[in-house]
Amino acid sequence: MFKKTILKNGLRIITVPEKNSKAATVLVMVGAGSKYETRNLSGLSHFLEHMFFKGTKKLKRPRDVAEFLDKIGGDFNAFTGEEYTGYYAKVSAEHLDTALVWVSDIFLNSRIPSKEIEKERGVIIEELNMYNDNPMMYISQLWKEVLFGDQPAGWDIGGRKETVSKIKRQDILDYVSSQYTSENVVVCAAGKINEKEIIEKIENIFNQIKKGKAKSKAKVRDRGKGPRVLILERKTEQVNLALGVKAYDMFHKDRYAANLLAIILGGMMSSRLFVKVREKLGAAYYVKTINESDTDSGWLCTFSGVDNAKLSKVIQTIIKEYGKMAEIKVNEKELRKARDYLKGKMVLGLESSDAKASFFGTQELLRKEIMTPEQIFAKIDEVTISSIQRVAKNLFKKENLNLALIGPFKDDNQFKKLLKL
Numbered sequence: 001m002f003k004k005t006i007l008k009n010g011l012r013i014i015t016v017p018e019k020n021s022k023a024a025t026v027l028v029m030v031g032a033g034s035k036y037e038t039r040n041l042s043g044l045s046h047f048l049e050h051m052f053f054k055g056t057k058k059l060k061r062p063r064d065v066a067e068f069l070d071k072i073g074g075d076f077n078a079f080t081g082e083e084y085t086g087y088y089a090k091v092s093a094e095h096l097d098t099a100l101v102w103v104s105d106i107f108l109n110s111r112i113p114s115k116e117i118e119k120e121r122g123v124i125i126e127e128l129n130m131y132n133d134n135p136m137m138y139i140s141q142l143w144k145e146v147l148f149g150d151q152p153a154g155w156d157i158g159g160r161k162e163t164v165s166k167i168k169r170q171d172i173l174d175y176v177s178s179q180y181t182s183e184n185v186v187v188c189a190a191g192k193i194n195e196k197e198i199i200e201k202i203e204n205i206f207n208q209i210k211k212g213k214a215k216s217k218a219k220v221r222d223r224g225k226g227p228r229v230l231i232l233e234r235k236t237e238q239v240n241l242a243l244g245v246k247a248y249d250m251f252h253k254d255r256y257a258a259n260l261l262a263i264i265l266g267g268m269m270s271s272r273l274f275v276k277v278r279e280k281l282g283a284a285y286y287v288k289t290i291n292e293s294d295t296d297s298g299w300l301c302t303f304s305g306v307d308n309a310k311l312s313k314v315i316q317t318i319i320k321e322y323g324k325m326a327e328i329k330v331n332e333k334e335l336r337k338a339r340d341y342l343k344g345k346m347v348l349g350l351e352s353s354d355a356k357a358s359f360f361g362t363q364e365l366l367r368k369e370i371m372t373p374e375q376i377f378a379k380i381d382e383v384t385i386s387s388i389q390r391v392a393k394n395l396f397k398k399e400n401l402n403l404a405l406i407g408p409f410k411d412d413n414q415f416k417k418l419l420k421l
Helices: 044-051 062-070 093-109 114-132 135-148 169-179 195-208 255-266 272-280 308-327 332-349 353-367 373-382 385-395
Strands: 003-006 012-017 023-030 075-080 085-092 185-191 228-233 238-246 284-293 298-307 402-407
Touching (some): 003 195, 044 075, 044 169, 085 093, 093 185, 114 135, 135 298, 255 284, 308 385
Parallel strands (some): 012 185, 228 402
Antiparallel strands (some): 003 012, 023 085, 023 185, 238 402
8 A cells, every 4th residue: 555665865755656646746844843943933833834935956937946846736745743744746647747846946946045035024924913913823833732731742833923024034944954864864755656667766866965864853842731811812702722731752652542531522423522511502603522632742632712701611521521531431332433534534544645645744744653544543443442431530620620711711710710620
């Protein structure tokens, strides 16, 4: 289903051929994200991602970079996370070589011109403003702050206006030199590809990348016991909330049980919290529970946008459902539904070449080990009713609770009193 090739310089190539596809994707991922930054350079990884679209030796202007794939109807973009940055191009299969040329050119040959850096500051600050002005989006950032505090895991991936305003060209060049190295990069090609040919082409192009290992990131610090409340006061008609706990990293044996636990609680439209909060209380339009796992941290959290007058009731309802998961075992029907939901969503999500590239490439970059969907399904099927209850008991304790709110409130004491299990 996939093939892993390691070049002499340490660069890893993942190929995922699919002969029935009409599309192909080339994705380049590097182990560099916001968790690798220092406080005064917060947002640097994201800034660099933007700058790779501002011109290369061959494609001199930003317009040239965009037009190169626009003229063949290709999809292209980049993304920055806490532990990775990715650059990709998805094209009709006959244009695979064009996609590889484009991705490799911006990745290896970007000029990062000073005049474009000054322009892009304003663009990035407006991007930050866009997220900050949207409570439904910004609550995710506030959740990280209450959970992790003032350390890279708790910082905004995009940085802060103060740091973005001060990042210099040399800071960007130094970061490329330290993180964009051969052993810290994975190139993935998926879709309708000739596996042997694409591996040879990638090897020929990426032999110029700087050799060696990258700098490691600081470990996530444990903030100790809670519960904690963080409020961002806004005059809004609706309060957005995030209520959850620290959970498991991606290497933990219980991460699959935590995934199913989150789905049963609020991962689907027939989940417990969706039915209780939306259908019965009529208190929210959206309510969702997410389990997130990184290499060195993890969390499980319920997000919702709630009628201000019903906020306390919703908080109590969420906590009550958390407690029930620890006290009362789920039934086999509910567990089977969660298993089938998780597997079904994975199957649907992996239909496209870009999704396959991300699925396999991200695993190789972060885990340095790839599991096929079938292997993951087997792990999901191993989760038992008892293991879900055990995980719930381990996670859902009063001292583990954290609450973030965006709404017309100042005093956090009234909410701390509600955080009881």
